[in-house]
Amino acid sequence: MNNIIIYIETEGGRIADVSLELLTKGRSLANQLSCKLEALLIGNNVESLSEELFLYGAEKVHLAQDKRLEFYQTLPYSAITIELFKQEKPQIALFGATSVGRDLAPRVSSSLMSGLTADCTSLEIGGHKEAKSGKEYNNLLYQIRPAFGGNIIATIINPDHRPQMATVREGVMKKEPLEKAVKGKISSIDVSKIVTDSDFIVQIIERHIEDRKVDIKGSPVIIAGGFGVGSKENFKLLYDLASVLGGEVGASRAAVDAGFAEPARQIGQTGVTVRPKLYIAVGISGQIQHTAGMDQSAMIISINNDPAAPIHQIADYAIIGDLNEIIPRMIKSYKQNSK
Amino acid sequence: MSKKFKIVVLAKQVPDTRNVGKNAMKEDGTVNRAALPAIFNPEDMNALEQALRLKDRFPGSEVLLLTMGPGRAAEVIREGYYRGADGGVLLTDRKFAGADTLATSYALSMAIKKISPDIIIAGRQAIDGDTAQVGPQVAEKLKLPQVTYAEDIQGFENGKLTIKRRLERGVETVQCPIPAVITVHATAPDCRPRNAKQLMRFKHARTISEEQDNEHNSYLPLNTKESLRIPEWSVSDVGGDEINYGLSGSPTKVKKIENIVFQAKESKKLTSAYEDINSLICELISSHTIG
Numbered sequence: 321m322n323n324i325i326i327y328i329e330t331e332g333g334r335i336a337d338v339s340l341e342l343l344t345k346g347r348s349l350a351n352q353l354s355c356k357l358e359a360l361l362i363g364n365n366v367e368s369l370s371e372e373l374f375l376y377g378a379e380k381v382h383l384a385q386d387k388r389l390e391f392y393q394t395l396p397y398s399a400i401t402i403e404l405f406k407q408e409k410p411q412i413a414l415f416g417a418t419s420v421g422r423d424l425a426p427r428v429s430s431s432l433m434s435g436l437t438a439d440c441t442s443l444e445i446g447g448h449k450e451a452k453s454g455k456e457y458n459n460l461l462y463q464i465r466p467a468f469g470g471n472i473i474a475t476i477i478n479p480d481h482r483p484q485m486a487t488v489r490e491g492v493m494k495k496e497p498l499e500k501a502v503k504g505k506i507s508s509i510d511v512s513k514i515v516t517d518s519d520f521i522v523q524i525i526e527r528h529i530e531d532r533k534v535d536i537k538g539s540p541v542i543i544a545g546g547f548g549v550g551s552k553e554n555f556k557l558l559y560d561l562a563s564v565l566g567g568e569v570g571a572s573r574a575a576v577d578a579g580f581a582e583p584a585r586q587i588g589q590t591g592v593t594v595r596p597k598l599y600i601a602v603g604i605s606g607q608i609q610h611t612a613g614m615d616q617s618a619m620i621i622s623i624n625n626d627p628a629a630p631i632h633q634i635a636d637y638a639i640i641g642d643l644n645e646i647i648p649r650m651i652k653s654y655k656q657n658s659k
Numbered sequence: 660m661s662k663k664f665k666i667v668v669l670a671k672q673v674p675d676t677r678n679v680g681k682n683a684m685k686e687d688g689t690v691n692r693a694a695l696p697a698i699f700n701p702e703d704m705n706a707l708e709q710a711l712r713l714k715d716r717f718p719g720s721e722v723l724l725l726t727m728g729p730g731r732a733a734e735v736i737r738e739g740y741y742r743g744a745d746g747g748v749l750l751t752d753r754k755f756a757g758a759d760t761l762a763t764s765y766a767l768s769m770a771i772k773k774i775s776p777d778i779i780i781a782g783r784q785a786i787d788g789d790t791a792q793v794g795p796q797v798a799e800k801l802k803l804p805q806v807t808y809a810e811d812i813q814g815f816e817n818g819k820l821t822i823k824r825r826l827e828r829g830v831e832t833v834q835c836p837i838p839a840v841i842t843v844h845a846t847a848p849d850c851r852p853r854n855a856k857q858l859m860r861f862k863h864a865r866t867i868s869e870e871q872d873n874e875h876n877s878y879l880p881l882n883t884k885e886s887l888r889i890p891e892w893s894v895s896d897v898g899g900d901e902i903n904y905g906l907s908g909s910p911t912k913v914k915k916i917e918n919i920v921f922q923a924k925e926s927k928k929l930t931s932a933y934e935d936i937n938s939l940i941c942e943l944i945s946s947h948t949i950g
């Protein structure tokens with residue numbers, strides 16, 4: 321009761337990274353709150369995945385298995401989640417901000433009348449005193465997210481409703497297994513008691529899931545281009561630099577919207593979050609929605625001909641000038657100096 | 660007999676967050692929406708197009724816009740008319756103020772019950788919040804199935820819509836009985852342009868409040884005015900439990916708003932001169948950051 325429950329998303333028989341990241345975060349929240357960390361795993365033949373959840377600190381796995389639950393479907397999955405939350409009364413429930421999590425979590429929150437905050441970039445525990453009534457609350461979940469086009473950072477709380485629910489994008493939290501798995505328990509949910517035939521009225525008739533082709537997240541060096549790069553053709557400069565330095569090419573949303581780069585390369589609030597060893601921002605102004613996805617990089621180099629561009633302020637090295645001159649010089653210099 | 664649908668499109672007037680300046684913020688940390696251009700939320704436009712395509716395929720169908728907001732959000736209904744919608748309702752009441760997504764969904768669902776449509780179509784999310792919560796929450800409040808991230812409503816057969824969905828790593832096609840709530844993804848086709856005839860005909864469409872506020876339409880004959888009237892509904896029109904509206908119906912509270920302050924990091928400034936670039940690259944190599 322009153323524990324933290326992480327919704328576990330699976331994909332092709334494996335656990336989605338975002339769920340492991342949330343377990344990692346959930347562990348530290350559970351420590352602070354002196355409560356337990358639990359997982360909810362729904363699917364067909366997924367029991368064996370529990371081991372991995374124990375390795376990430378889940379002390380209990382609520383397991384719902386049924387052959388009809390092979391793929392995510394809103395109605396049966398939400399029915400199970402709602403029922404479990406009614407029974408277990410978790411104080412916090414976290415979901416990945418994925419196609420699945422963003423379909424499921426609002427449905428659950430509406431049914432339970434509990435608040436939900438989307439796309440949190442940070443989760444903390446803290447207190448609150450209500451100005452009007454003077455009522456004090458302890459140990460609330462601060463759900464922190466950029467809002468309003470990213471010009472503000474809002475801290476959202478749900479003082480009176482449980483669970484406190486939030487979604488978090490993949491890559492925002494760190495993923496860290498324990499050295500040794502906890503000795504967790506599996507608690508089976510009786511699916512047939514919860515799910516009825518009418519929960520399957522929406523039928524999947526075709527599914528076509530592509531493996532992610534571009535994966536910039538794991539790259540230690542990222543060269544990210546923005547609208548300032550000017551064209552798809554000119555992005556070649558960045559690919560050249562990336563291949564020389566052994567990195568990947570990322571992009572701002574403006575560059576993706578303009579068709580300079582594929583959506584899978586987008587970095588930021590509505591793209592992927594990266595924390596490479598080296599991030600080179602090329603022709604990117606540095607709006608918060610972009611920097612939210614890269615400001616944890618170990619080293620940032622900005623290349624922008626506008627000295628006032630905000631990106632320069634978070635850079636370790638700010639190169640003020642024309643990218644069309646600078647990048648070829650970087651390539652040349654690297655070729656000369658590396659053996 | 661060909662099928663006819665009554666379709667409600669949920670649309671929101673949003674501040675154009677792509678253009679927020681410092682002066683758009685009020686001192687208390689809330690956004691001064693009045694200082695920003697108000698636009699028809701982009702994905703709601705994609706939703707409207709899907710509705711209009713259904714109407715094209717099933718003549719006699721009716722497309723109605725439902726929007727919740729202040730008086731000026733009536734513009735959303737007019738815009739819908741210009742592009743081929745048949746009407747709309749503005750849901751407006753001070754009691755809605757301070758609503759989070761849940762209280763908003765409650766209000767919308769009460770209005771939808773009153774309209775009782777066959778299909779409800781909304782944009783996936785609004786650019787001022789990017790939460791994508793209202794569609795699924797409306798569906799839950801109405802106890803209807805939901806199909807999120809639709810890219811194409813492909814057809815209707817045997818009582819079911821066939822819908823192609825865009826997921827983050829692929830596509831999925833589902834069949835869903837109606838009534839249902841569908842949210843439309845930005846990758847769906849853009850909305851058709853305004854139709855000149857519709858524009859001429861409906862540019863004088865007004866809510867009663869708008870008529871009272873300005874004398875704009877005063878020269879129009881009364882019956883023309885009435886035929887062009889955009890209905891305004893308040894809490895008393897849609898009913899429901901007042902506690903579920905506005906602030907009191909919102910479990911989430913904003914504790915704090917911070918303006919973005921960039922971390923003051925010591926950044927070294929370099930020029931584009933080769934010497935500068937070269938010394939930087941050498942430094943990166945010797946620190947093993949690259950190479």
Ligand SMILES: Cc1cc2nc3c(=O)[nH]c(=O)nc-3n(C[C@H](O)[C@H](O)[C@H](O)COP(=O)(O)OP(=O)(O)OC[C@H]3O[C@@H](n4cnc5c(N)ncnc54)[C@H](O)[C@@H]3O)c2cc1C
Nearest residue numbers: 546547548572573574588589590591603604605610625643
């Ligand atoms: C809800 C929401 C979510 C968003 N999510 C994201 C997101 O996930 N990721 C994201 O990136 N954005 C996101 N955005 C958009 C974000 O607000 C910015 O619009 C976007 O990041 C700007 O991209 P940019 O820096 O490439 O373009 P611009 O702001 O147009 O900047 C281009 C820069 O290039 C420089 N430049 C031009 N020519 C040259 C040259 N020859 N040499 C050097 N420099 C040059 C200019 O000085 C300028 O600073 C989001 C916005 C909203 C409202």
